[in-house]
Amino acid sequence: MRRGINIGNALDAPEEGAWGVYIKDEYFSIIREAGFDTVRIPIRWSAHADSNPPYNIDEKFFSRVDHVVNEALKQNLTTIINIHHYGEIMQDPMGQKDRFIALWRQISEHYKNYPENLYFELLNEPHGALTSDLWNKFLAEAINIIRETNPTRKIIVGPAGWNSIPKLNELVIPRNDENIIVTFHFYTPFEFTHQGAEWVNPSPPVGREWLGTREEQEQIRNELDMAVQWSLKHGNIPLFLGEFGAYSKADMNSRVRWTYFVAREAEARNIPWCYWEFCSGFGAYDPIKEEWIPELLNALIPKTKMYYVSAETEYGNISGSGWYYEGTYATIQLNETEIGFLVLNVFDHFEGLKPKDRVVDERTVEVYVDGARRIVAVWRKDYSRLILLIIFIIAISVAIILLHKKHDHH
Structure with a gap:
């Protein structure tokens, strides 16, 4: 993994297509040819599995995910599948724990014979009632279940608090498993990356620029350095920047500067990244025109001697x-x-x-x-026009007054 992109708002919507993105087979060759080597496919399994034990995943949905995963692997892309938008577990972790484990039991069994460049990511952005303490217990159990059928598959896991860097300090990873990668998401400064985002309440005002000033650069470097420090303290555990991006309500010049800067700073720290996302509100690809947005593609995968x-x-x-x-x-x-x-x-x-x-x-x-x-x-x-108008109005007024006075004298 070096440079990747998320195909968001598709299989993570309540139904694929409900949020405007349906994954076309050719997307994977388009992504590969643009220079990406990794694709992250967010999946809302919870919308396609029974709510009661044994929590079976719908077979039709499984075969759709199979198709998408196979298309990605055909292009020799490192392919990440996760559990995404599992809102119920954030509100009622204990009530959903068995279901969460059952989902991974089925997914890991189903994909156990797939090539090693299929990676499992346990859960996108744990937050809410799913605290670090609870999440550490859940993730340990899920990893144990996966290891029964997939002893060496890469497993990606991130901290609570929406996979934020500051919460890495509360993350506990099972020891002696060298096939674990730790992910974090990066949207700093949030007031810039999420300006005008309809799903954020209150939505940050539109118009915030990112000019790449020294302070702005330092803010990003310092946060990324926190992640590196944490990794070094934990036996140099591999890191992965699983999501970063700026919403389309931000001006394009600022989006380009920010995206380019974050991607290069991650690379300077040997952190592979996955841009959020392919063809929706943050998208680097225009699905209507069927072409990359060159400003953003070049910010992600720059050409030599291009500025x-x-x-x-x-x-x-x-x-x-x-x-x-x-x-x-x-x-x-x-x-x-x-x-x-x-x-x-x-x-x-x-x-x-x-x-x-x-x-x-x-x-x-x-x-x-x-x-x-x-x-x-x-x-x-x-x-000057305003002044001329004022002078004109004053002149007319004076003339009228003088006329009146003249009239009064008579």
């Missing part, structure tokens, strides 16, 4: 943001230079230009690409 140029403006529209090869020029253009009626916003100049950049006309520049570049259109207020 991101971001063009930003507070008013009007600006074109030219994107990935460019070193030594080329990026053309950045404003669609208009004056906006407003009485108070005008007037384009003043581009900020962030360097000596090698070329000014084409009053609203167009060619930016020389020698690294990542950020060009910002700077505007100023022009009150």
